Amino acid sequence: MAKTFKTPQDYLESIQDGRIVYADGEKITNVVEHPITRKGALAFAREYERFHDPELKKIFTTTDPETGDPVDLFLVPPRNADDLLRRARALEYGRDIGYGSSLALSDAILSLYMVSSELAEANPMYKENVDAMYKRFRQEDLIMAIAMSDTKGDRSLHPGQQKDPDMYVRKVAERDDGIVLRGMKAHITGAAFMHELVVMPTKRMKPDESDYSVTCLISPGTPGVKLIMRPRRMTGSQFEYPISYGDVGGECFVWLDDVFVPWERVIQNGEDWLSQPIARGLGLLLRFSALCTQKHYAEVMAGAGYLLAKYNGVDKAPHVQSYLFEMAMLASTLDAFVTSAALSSEIKDNMAIPNGVITNVGKYMFTDKLNQMYKYLIDIGGAIITTQPWETDYNNPELHDTFTKYLSGGDRATAEQRLRLYNFVRDLTADEYGGHFMVTELHGAGSPQAQKMMTLHGYDFEKAAEKVRRLAKIEE
Numbered sequence: 001m002a003k004t005f006k007t008p009q010d011y012l013e014s015i016q017d018g019r020i021v022y023a024d025g026e027k028i029t030n031v032v033e034h035p036i037t038r039k040g041a042l043a044f045a046r047e048y049e050r051f052h053d054p055e056l057k058k059i060f061t062t063t064d065p066e067t068g069d070p071v072d073l074f075l076v077p078p079r080n081a082d083d084l085l086r087r088a089r090a091l092e093y094g095r096d097i098g099y100g101s102s103l104a105l106s107d108a109i110l111s112l113y114m115v116s117s118e119l120a121e122a123n124p125m126y127k128e129n130v131d132a133m134y135k136r137f138r139q140e141d142l143i144m145a146i147a148m149s150d151t152k153g154d155r156s157l158h159p160g161q162q163k164d165p166d167m168y169v170r171k172v173a174e175r176d177d178g179i180v181l182r183g184m185k186a187h188i189t190g191a192a193f194m195h196e197l198v199v200m201p202t203k204r205m206k207p208d209e210s211d212y213s214v215t216c217l218i219s220p221g222t223p224g225v226k227l228i229m230r231p232r233r234m235t236g237s238q239f240e241y242p243i244s245y246g247d248v249g250g251e252c253f254v255w256l257d258d259v260f261v262p263w264e265r266v267i268q269n270g271e272d273w274l275s276q277p278i279a280r281g282l283g284l285l286l287r288f289s290a291l292c293t294q295k296h297y298a299e300v301m302a303g304a305g306y307l308l309a310k311y312n313g314v315d316k317a318p319h320v321q322s323y324l325f326e327m328a329m330l331a332s333t334l335d336a337f338v339t340s341a342a343l344s345s346e347i348k349d350n351m352a353i354p355n356g357v358i359t360n361v362g363k364y365m366f367t368d369k370l371n372q373m374y375k376y377l378i379d380i381g382g383a384i385i386t387t388q389p390w391e392t393d394y395n396n397p398e399l400h401d402t403f404t405k406y407l408s409g410g411d412r413a414t415a416e417q418r419l420r421l422y423n424f425v426r427d428l429t430a431d432e433y434g435g436h437f438m439v440t441e442l443h444g445a446g447s448p449q450a451q452k453m454m455t456l457h458g459y460d461f462e463k464a465a466e467k468v469r470r471l472a473k474i475e476e
């Protein structure tokens, strides 16, 4: 029988599995019904519309290479540069229509596919498990959380040296039928709303830390799994929060309180040498996905700067022109990075892997420039970015005409146009969402040092040095 896609309603039913979520002081046993988590569940449910709307289907689905059925684009490994570019455009478009991060989170299973030959070498069962899981994800339209980052304790010490051995998730028992895990993963995006948690090591483990090198899938409803979610606290209307209104937040601490994992869900168990390729592979794929969405944000910031300048009549001012140039440069550069990382991808085991150096440099560049972009927007916009009237005052019949008069930009923009734009810019740069966004872009997919290290590791300095030897006629 031909495959049918889950509907938003099917998704909502599928996550009512008794999972335990703590949020804002409450213990929640049904994330769909509870008022704190319902909005988040509905946000992820909305994304299932992409499998049913004829126009969205063209962008977000592809053909299953094994069955020929239509499946989620993000659950089929990219085979070539064109596939990577198609994913890039879909990710960017997803942000454009207000989708969250569930599309990019599929990088978790893709990263395991990427190292499947190493997994097979260690134990054929691992690759069989990855293949079976991938198939199930595609057949059942599942979404997953990336449970990689540990709480880590003292950063100067390796996992095995920590005073408390539980600071990194580890195997505490091995049984005939599987393994038992203990520890806490941190900052895990969307974990309360996912079908599966992909648990993986956060960095290279040493030979005496093999219990910390474990990769597996855990369903959030499994006994012993507790998810502690941090919902956003913003209140206000869509007019006031045009970007973040639909964004519920939802990073979780994932507490694995001695959780049993059967062998068929284990992808790697104790091979310390597999931890590095797994962590690196995921880091690269996540950074490529981040680049694609950052391209969208860079364009949004350039557009906001341009409109602010026009509405306020400062678009010809030399310093504003200089800001607009910087914004255009960043947006164009990111566009070039995405294309170039895809076009210079390398094929391994029939999968296209984005160029590592270009991807890492691109992600670093956006992170590095983000606070400057905020500065430009805030400087062009002026104080009213944070002092504008709330919607309730603007629409108060006693004040509305007065605000319409005094907040207009003359012939350049009405008060309403300006207020809408200012709400947008405040939400993006100078409120809870803006602050969160800054941290997300800096640390999400690895903090800047990780990108520096991968660039230093991947850049061909010898090739560059050879040029210098030749040009300078140096003999060594």
Ligand SMILES: Cc1cc2nc3c(=O)[nH]c(=O)nc-3n(C[C@H](O)[C@H](O)[C@H](O)COP(=O)(O)OP(=O)(O)OC[C@H]3O[C@@H](n4cnc5c(N)ncnc54)[C@H](O)[C@@H]3O)c2cc1C
Pocket (backbone or CB within 6 Å): 145, 146, 147, 148, 149, 150, 152, 155, 156, 157, 186, 187, 188, 189, 190, 251, 439, 440, 441, 443, 444, 445, 446, 447, 449, 450
């Ligand atoms: C909004 C958001 C969503 C996220 N979602 C996910 C997710 O879904 N799944 C997931 O697994 N993770 C997620 N993360 C976590 C993200 O991957 C980490 O934040 C990132 O890897 C950095 O780790 P950290 O936060 O523990 O910071 P740290 O590792 O503590 O880094 C802080 C600083 O210390 C430095 N540092 C750390 N260790 C050392 C060392 N040994 N030597 C020298 N310097 C060191 C770093 O370079 C950095 O400058 C998310 C993060 C954010 C902000």
